[in-house]
Amino acid sequence: MNTILAMEVQTANANFNLQPKEGEMNYLKRLCCAVLVLALIVGFSASVQAAEWKGWNIHVEGYPNTIALDKFAELLNQKSDGRMKLKMYHAGTLGSQPDAIEQVRLGGLEIANFSLGPLGPVVPEANVVSLPFIFKDPDHAFRVLDGKAGEMINEGMAKKGLISLAWYDGGARSFYNSKKPIETPADVVGMKVRVMNNDLYSGMISALGGNPSPMAFSEVYQSLKTGVVDGAENNWPSYESTGHYEVAKYYSLSQHLIIPETLCINADVYNSLSPEDQKILREAAQESAVLQRKLWKERSKASEEKVLAGGAVFNEIPDKSAFQAAMKPVYEKFLTENPDLRPLVELIQNTP
Secondary structure, eight states: OHHHHHHHHHHHHHHHHHSOOHHHHHHHHHHHHHHHHHHHHHHHHHHHHHHEEEEEOOSOTTSHHHHHHHHHHHHHHHHTTTSSEEEEEOTTTTOOHHHHHHHHHHTSSSEEEEEHHHHTTTOHHHHGGGSTTOSSSHHHHHHHHTSHHHHHHHHHHHHTTEEEEEEEOOOEEEEEESSOOOOSGGGGTTOEEEEOSOHHHHHHHHHTTOEEEEOOGGGHHHHHHHTSOSEEEEOHHHHHHTTGGGTOOEEEEEEEEEOOEEEEEEHHHHHHSOHHHHHHHHHHHHHHHHHHHHHHHHHHHHHHHHHHHTTOEEEEOSOOHHHHHHTHHHHHHHHHHOGGGHHHHHHHHHOO
16 A cells, blocks of 8 residues: 555656746747747748849930839839839849840849840740831830730730730831932842841841841941941931941831830749739839830930931831831741731731
8 A cells, every 4th residue: 555655656746847847838938939039030031032123124324214114113112111122233234135034034033124026036926026017106016015915915925934014115116327218128129237136137128128137236336337237227216326327327217116125024923922012013113114105205306306416317208018018928937937926916917
């Protein structure tokens, strides 16, 4: 009996010693709270860091796009109460445009402003805007992009990991050369014309009877000056800012290429945002686009006035039907290679 009683007392003492003392209990509670607070701080810091986005832009300080993109970053911070922060890197400091396209697609960069031209090799739908004379004029281009065709291009971008937030004005490219005004396709016959490195642009010049000469933009001035090429094509601000009007004084308003630009975001980043923040993001982007288009028109007009005062000879081309008819083989080749894009091409052409 005494032995059994002694064993029960020992067992009770052992069980009592297993219970934590009050001080130990308080310590464990404080430790758990500290771990929880630390986890919350780390999680919050990570979410803040994720929202501190990097943005790519090829244009220099003072350019319409650069001003608009800085405004976009400012609006984004204000409208989201600091939840979404963006630092723009201008003048291509984070790499070339093709490299930046891949970086945004893969998430190395979050935001960028791209021309739809360089996007074409990645997004077939975007390449449609590089078809010569597909747009009647810049206003027509934005009517197209703000409608069903713009949605189709954006759907194509989304498949490649990009979401378009707004469309920027990239200007209308026209012919300029050192020889004579261009009024009909016959004026291009035999002319050596610098083009961007895209089969559609080379095909355009060939269809007009000229000799396309793809080359880096930085080489164009010297090539015009020395006669390596007779002409090139670009918008008013580029024609003026590069000094090309000094060595190729004839500017003919063909507006053969109207290639808009997109302000876009990585698709995964966009999809991770709440509906409220997605709305804020789009509102800020649209406001920046209104500013960019306004600044672009002002800059284009100022550039036009400057080159005309500097001796450039300007002519309009009221009837572009002969140029458009000459593009038939370019369109046929493109649609043969991309039959799925025929509905998009026809939608653009039929948009009033």
